Amino acid sequence: MSTNTKDLRNVVLLGHSGSGKTTFIETMLYEGGAIKRRGTVEQHNTVSDNTDLEHERENTIFSHQMFVNWKKNKINILDTPGFDDFVGEVIANLKVADTALIMVNAAAGVEVGTELVWEYVEDYKTPSIFVINQMDHQKADYDAALEQLKNRFGSKVIPIQYPLNSGESFNQIVDALRMVMYEFPATGGKPEKKPIPESEMARANEMHNALVEMAAENEEGLMEKYFEEGNLSEEELAQGLMIGLAKHDFFPVFVASGAKDMGSGRIMGFIDDIAPSPADRFGSKLENGEVLTCNAADKTTIFIYKTQSEPQVGVVSYFKVFSGEIKPGDELINANNGELERISQIFVAEGKERTAVDKLVAGDLGVTVKLKSGHSNNTLNTKGVDRKIEPMKFPESRLRKAVFVENTAETEKLFAALNKLKEEDPTLKVEIDHDTHEAILGGQGQLHLDLVKYRLEKDFGVKMEMKNPKISYRETITGKAEADYRHKKQSGGAGQFGEIHMRVENYYEGMPEPEGVNIRNKEFEDLPWGGKFAFYWCIVGGAIDSRYIGAIKKGIMQQLKEGPLTGSHCQNIRVSVYDGKMHSVDSNDISFQLAASGAFKEAFHNAHPQLLEPMYHVEILAPDECTGDVMGDLQTRRAMISGMDSEGHYQKIMAEVPLAEMNDYGSTLRSLTGGRAKFSMKFSDYQLVPANVQQDLVKKHAAEKVEA
Structure with missing residues (x-):
């Protein structure tokens, strides 16, 4: 097993569900000698997809870590789910991968799962290789899939191979990089190298020249030699391709059948020869903006990218060594919480199987168990080192x-x-x-x-x-009203008496002071749930003693917390208490608290009360042919379309939509677009509820109060 950072390759497999990632990994492991027999998804015996739930669904649900030794290199392999619902697994594994192997179904072409993960690939600038897989499918269409890749991902997509015979008889691949044809036996495995047929030479030469030009563009010395001699040696070609791939400027395309074990060995050879090692990447961003180079001679820094809980083991932590090396018994400081962690054991994973090792170096992936306070997104350093790897960012809930x-x-x-x-x-x-x-x-x-x-x-x-959750509405007023309210109670002995004259108004910043009253004191309060409350004390001549101010405010606050319309919080209201009466014996705090509550409720109802609802800024990415249906559906949800833009071959629709109308939107969008769209939503502000909706909500609240 390699202990040299330069001899490591960290590869994550991405792609739409059904593109054959798990089957292809099984073939990679078999070709590299890590397993003696290839399992299948249907037989529930693959190294990846090893949980009961994945066996039940026959789909990848969780990410899995494996490795295989290929020639002198160790290739760490990461499997990820193809469903967008589990995008967190994709983001976490891309964080620690140095190459993305993006699987494309030869029959279906570029599907939504491929497109949706691409933005995360772009964020990390991960070197990317496309594999048009399942070339043995009866409806396989290499040319259509390649055209879709070029249309979606641009001129950086350059084919290295093409099939000579697609479909169920697939067994021949023309390789324009090595200028050879691979012919596979019926059982797959090691191919026979043959000359490219004369009828295919023109196409193969054209593809080869495109690869040479691309390689030359990435290095000035190679470009000069290309201009002088018109060609590059095999070593120079490899050097140029390596630079282009590492810079995210070259996306090679291979073909394969994972199920038939045809083409995987060539792809693994390309990963071995051309894909960047962790040391060849541009370094990892730290939270302070600096960049950490992957160097085994540096002090130790590891990053936990995934944790999971296992019944017999406890918390299992998956990590990458970003610098230095790690051994059992090492003590590291968690940069996120300051806790000391003793690394009792370290393992390498082969699916659910784990093997203890005595050391892992910078760039390698490993597993440890029973950390005291290590969590996903945590950085652990050797003592005296102050580094924090830039954390992964995950999407908001949809x-x-x-x-x-x-x-x-x-x-x-x-x-x-x-x-x-x-x-x-x-x-x-x-x-x-x-x-x-x-x-x-x-x-x-x-x-x-x-x-x-x-x-x-x-x-x-x-x-x-x-x-479906209840909606957090807000209540306010759009007008102005006054109310007089007297609370009087006599039941033998001391009674209760308090009378308040109150004005309520909609409050906004910079509004003029209230007219016709003598302002003695004013207070402004930021309410815990948002918005403002302004309280004006305008009592003159001792009509109400100032010692009751606290009780009066308390009575108003009770109404603000549970508004008169629907029991929702009230906001942006100014209250002016300008007159009232008290009794020398019967007046007390509770009397004025109840009087203030009654006066506020009465004035509120007469001041054009209005419900406010939470609005969300929603962005939808959908294929152009689906935008009409998507926008039509948004109109039924009381959405206000705020704009449209192009993003790749998607249309981006931006809208402000009431949260009350977004229940189960993901399912509807999936149905409208055949799963080819995605959306994100973020709280925007509170806006007025339409009159008919408000009326229904008020009636519903009144009925619920009666039932209660």
């Missing part, structure tokens, strides 16, 4: 559900389990809505949350229910 258990005694168990799952999956959000007091679970889509529900029941024995 689907929110209120969660609960029917047996309230299990509530604590539910939250303990959710927090464990949240630790494993940073795209999962768990929070308490302070307005509605509901427990809210946020995820990337229905499949994502369904998986959480499944795991809660199976792994933790918690039966969780989900429903």
Whole structure:
């Protein structure tokens, strides 16, 4: 096993679900001698996709780490899910990969899963290789798939190979880099090298010349030699391609059949020869803006990119050594929380199997167990080193559900389990809505949350229910009104008496002072739930003693916390207390608290009360032919389209949409576009609710109060 950073290759496989990533990995492991027999997804015996849930679904749900030795190099292989709901796994693995192997289904071409991960590939500037896989499919169409790749990813897409016979009889590949034809036996495996047929030489030469030109463009000395001699040697060609790939300026295209074991060996050879080692990359960004070079001679820094909880083991941490080396017994300081961690054991992973090792060097991937306080996105350094790897950034939740258990005694168990799952999956959000007091679970889509529900029941024995969350509305007024309210109660002995004259108005910054009153004191308060409350004390002549100011404010605040229309929080209101009466014996704090509450409620109803609803800025990326349907659906959701733009061959639609209309939007969008669109949403502001909607909400609240 290699201990040299230059001899490491970290490769992540990406692609739409069904593009054959897991099967291709199985072939890579078999070709490299890591396994004696290839498993299949259908037989549930692959090295990757090794959990019960993945066997049940026959799809990759979790990322998996493996490795294979190829010639003198160690190739670390990372498998990722193809569903956008599990994009967190893609982001985490791209963080530590140095090359992306992007699988494309030869029959389906460039699918949405391929396109959706590309923005993350671009963010990390990960060197990328495309593999048009499943060339043995009866509907395989290499030319169509290649054309789609060029249209979507541009002129940097340059084919290295093409199939001579696509479809079920596929067994020949023309390689324009080595200018040879590979012919495979019916059982796959090691091909026979043959001359390229004369009928194919023109096409092969054209492709070869394109590769030579691309290689020359990436190095000044090579460009000069190319101009002088019109060609490059094999070593010079490899050098130019290596530079172009590492700079994210060259996206080579290979062909293969993972299921038939045809073409994988050539691709692994290219990874071995041309793909960058961790030492060849431009370095890793630190949180302070500096760049850390991957160097085994430097002091140790590791980064935890994934954690998972295993019943018999506890917390398992997957990491990359970004510099230095790590051995069992090393003590590292967690840069995120200051905790000292002793690394008791280190392992390399082969799917679910783990093998203990005595050292890992810069650039390598490994696993450790039972860290005290190590979490995903944490950096651990040797003592005296102050570095923090720039953390991974995960998308906001696209689907929110209120969660609960029917047996309230299990509530604590539910939250303990959710927090464990949240630790494993940073795209999962768990929070308490302070307005509605509901427990809210946020995820990337229905499949994502369904998986959480499944795991809660199976792994933790918690039966969780989900429903659409309540909306946190706000109440305000758009006009001005006054009210007089007297609270009087006599029940033997001392009674209760308080009378208040009050004016309420919509508050906004810079508004003129209230007219017709004598302002004695004024207070402005930022409300905890947003918005302002302005309180003016305008009592003259001792009509109400100032010692009751606190009680009066308390009565108003009770109404602000639970507004008169729907019980929602009130905001942006100015109250002026300008007159009233008190009794020398019967007046007390509770009397004026109740009087203030009654006066506010009455004035509020007469001041054109208005509900406000949370609006979200929604961005949708959809193919051009789907934009009409998408925009039509948005109109039914009371959306305000704020703009459109082109992004690649997508149309980006921007809209302000009420949160109340976004329930299950992901499922609808998937249905409208055949799964070829994605969206993101972010809180924008609160805006007025239409009159008919407000009327319905007020009626619903009144009915709920009667039932209660």
